[in-house]
Amino acid sequence: MPYLTAHVLDRVNEWFVRARLSGRMSSHCGTSMVEHMKGLGEAIHPSPQILGGFEPEQVSKLLWKTSSPWPGADGNNKTWYAERFVPRSRTSSSDFDQTLAAGGKEHSPALILLHGWLIDRPQLPIYRSWARHAARRGIEVWMPFLPFHMQRSEPGEISGQRALSPNLSGNLDMVRQGVAEARLLARWLRGRTSRVGIWGMSLGGLVAALTTTLDDDWDAVALWAPVAEPDEVLFNSGLVEFLREAVIQSGVSKDDFAAPEIASMMPNRSDTKIDPSKMLVVAGDYDQVVSPGSVERLSRRWGIEVHWVRHGHISLMLSRAPVRYTANFLEHTLFA
Numbered sequence: 001m002p003y004l005t006a007h008v009l010d011r012v013n014e015w016f017v018r019a020r021l022s023g024r025m026s027s028h029c030g031t032s033m034v035e036h037m038k039g040l041g042e043a044i045h046p047s048p049q050i051l052g053g054f055e056p057e058q059v060s061k062l063l064w065k066t067s068s069p070w071p072g073a074d075g076n077n078k079t080w081y082a083e084r085f086v087p088r089s090r091t092s093s094s095d096f097d098q099t100l101a102a103g104g105k106e107h108s109p110a111l112i113l114l115h116g117w118l119i120d121r122p123q124l125p126i127y128r129s130w131a132r133h134a135a136r137r138g139i140e141v142w143m144p145f146l147p148f149h150m151q152r153s154e155p156g157e158i159s160g161q162r163a164l165s166p167n168l169s170g171n172l173d174m175v176r177q178g179v180a181e182a183r184l185l186a187r188w189l190r191g192r193t194s195r196v197g198i199w200g201m202s203l204g205g206l207v208a209a210l211t212t213t214l215d216d217d218w219d220a221v222a223l224w225a226p227v228a229e230p231d232e233v234l235f236n237s238g239l240v241e242f243l244r245e246a247v248i249q250s251g252v253s254k255d256d257f258a259a260p261e262i263a264s265m266m267p268n269r270s271d272t273k274i275d276p277s278k279m280l281v282v283a284g285d286y287d288q289v290v291s292p293g294s295v296e297r298l299s300r301r302w303g304i305e306v307h308w309v310r311h312g313h314i315s316l317m318l319s320r321a322p323v324r325y326t327a328n329f330l331e332h333t334l335f336a
Contacts, residue, residue: 003286006312010288011238013314017118018242020158033252036169037261044264045214046180054184056082069184070147070177077152080181082144083128085135109195109219109334112185113143114178114204116317118160119150126317130199133323137331140193144185146178146203163203166246172265178207183215195219195334199326201317202290203227209267209298216273220333222280222326225290225313228267228298231257232291239289239313268298276303280329282322284311 056064068080131141148162197220200208205226263269283295
């Protein structure tokens, strides 16, 4: 029964994604993915210091924003947005806010929560509930919107539609931008909080995983169904079957992802800098989007045990038990 439920939900999700994005996919721009990455040299993952200033400002009680220093970002994607969830005191039942003045450290650790591809307003309550689970454990949670998602998409666009298309060079740049912005936020938070962790789901799991290959100062890392092998999702997952033909017609093959220039964008071909005791991987036995095999290969390379659950990609998101398990891990690790 769990397999059937997981399988059906993932297949319904595939249909829903195809229906939403039908006729909206941008065409291949003609740039070789490998040559594009080769041309970046050492700038594939620019350091936060090189990118410059990053100072979020409060828009409302929940929403914060700033200008993204990512080179080439324009339109709505130029503005970085994040929702912030105030932690609950670990010694009382009342909520408390904390100053964000740079003069002193906050008492609570902070967590960056990264969503999956195509997040929209109906999905927001799911991620907000995850954030509140962590906040109730005394953790301040920041949920930034990845490039081209939510307010960062242009008028008339589907949230995230430019994050995956036959223009794979542009897709890789979107991931690079997401990685850079997560590192910028972590750097900003480290001047204000005691410890900083990161939790990513699917596409957010890819971004979170890549940050751990670059920085060694994450205090806790939780990866949910992380896209450990982007090529495996592109060429094998039913979720993106509708754009696979266009990608192949553009001349891209799975062999292109084996090029050394692409390695730094592939968690399964990179090494993490974080101690395995500070990392948690949660994955579904029946996931139809991110295969269990790809997660298993990542866990072997990084020396991390996987917390397997009897879910698919979508049913994992809807299940409460893995959220509680993850929130407990984050509390234990961030307050250690």
